[in-house]
Amino acid sequence: MGFFSQDCGRCGHPLLSPGATTAGVNEWMTQGVAIDPEGGVHLGDYDGYGRLGGAEKAVGFGATVFHRACWDLLGKPVQFAGASVDSEDQGWFFGDGEHDLPDPRRSRA
């Protein structure tokens, strides 16, 4: 089974695994938050295969998903808000620069 991901409920870009980021630009996209339908909240680094921090199947199985940075900006919501979109590019098959956004916590300053 290959890589998969879900798109962040705030910015619409996928959670990325470390190997899919651009150094010095969007490593912040590996840090995610997933709220499962039962209300469990998981935080951590995304591995590209569903695992977020210590939780298996946190991403890609119908959770509400955000980047940690985006979640912070939204005021850290903990309510399940429906399944986030499954990433069409699986968080892996995308062109250079497609997800090269700066950390929104910095750009807002």
Ligand SMILES: [Zn+2]
């Ligand atoms: Zn985001």
